[in-house]
Amino acid sequence: MTEKQENILKSALKLFAQEGYASTSTSRVAKSAGVSEGLIFRHFKNKEGLLEAVLQMSMEAAKMHMADIVMTTDPKELIGKILELPFKIKEEEYEMWQLTYALKWQTDSYDTSSQEPLKLALRNAFEKLGYQNPAAEAELIYMFIDGAATSILLHPPEHKSEILNALKAKYQL
């Protein structure tokens, strides 16, 4: 991975997240990265290949988080960790999450398979705690962290910790 290649990925992430994938031209990416436009196609084949490379790079860190959470055995601890997830997104991760959330609505790119392990772990946790409908509770939490992440990414609320506390209270945490 050369320096110019990294610059392309960084610029692409920034522009795709800020302006949208479709509205960002490869020439804009090249200019922002300080390289010739042809280099993008040499390294990433086409615009879609560039997007995939950007997503792959961005998702490395996220996968580590997930793996850690899924390993948690204590059900209350697991639920707590998942609820905290959207409230602990770091500033430097904003762009990648903005991009992935925006792409959800691009019909062809949506893929739910990465959510499954987390949902399964959640369902097990609620089962252990004797909840009446563990599957529904898991879906519910998943819906919530989606909404919370959206809200935080678009207009970070001032009282995050109070909101998180109100939320945790609903699960006696």
Next chain:
Amino acid sequence: MTEKQENILKSALKLFAQEGYASTSTSRVAKSAGVSEGLIFRHFKNKEGLLEAVLQMSMEAAKMHMADIVMTTDPKELIGKILELPFKIKEEEYEMWQLTYALKWQTDSYDTSSQEPLKLALRNAFEKLGYQNPAAEAELIYMFIDGAATSILLHPPEHKSEILNALKAKYQL
């Protein structure tokens, strides 16, 4: 409002929602509506004007819903109605909601002002019910309905009613 004008709006809504605003060309809209491309610019000035007209048309119904909810005086009834909101989106309203949710991520188009009356009503309701932190509770619910709507619009879950019940239980409804 002529028939061709209506066709343009319908086609634009459909295509903007399915393919995205930036990736949908005015010529595609014209073809889909069965009109000449020039007519779009005659009636709506430019592509952005077309988008605004589409959104305005789509939002008429939504505003009626909101108005009804904000008038509700009983706090528990109000909270219940708001929680039900995303679960009661009609099939024929999917496209407009998909479009508005997708546009959220287009930085320049995001506007939170329409959310304020609802948030205020929610805060009052939680105050009446003696919740410790009504503002945080209102934010929390707002985050949730956002996530629920997203989830339902992208991949409608099978057990909506069970999820809604699990949710209502958290507020003793």
Next chain:
DNA sequence: TACATTTGTAAGTGATTACTCACTATTGTG
């Protein structure tokens, strides 16, 4: 009927799009 206004079309416009190609510069390896 007369005529102004609105609705609609077809064929353009220059700019920008994703992408290619012929070429040079740099680097790794025997």
Next chain:
DNA sequence: CACAATAGTGAGTAATCACTTACAAATGTA
């Protein structure tokens, strides 16, 4: 050093973009 592979450039390409313009058809109104 030799020389192949890789990295990088700059000037192309045809297609498509949002939008305009000149003109015709339909409609409202006196």
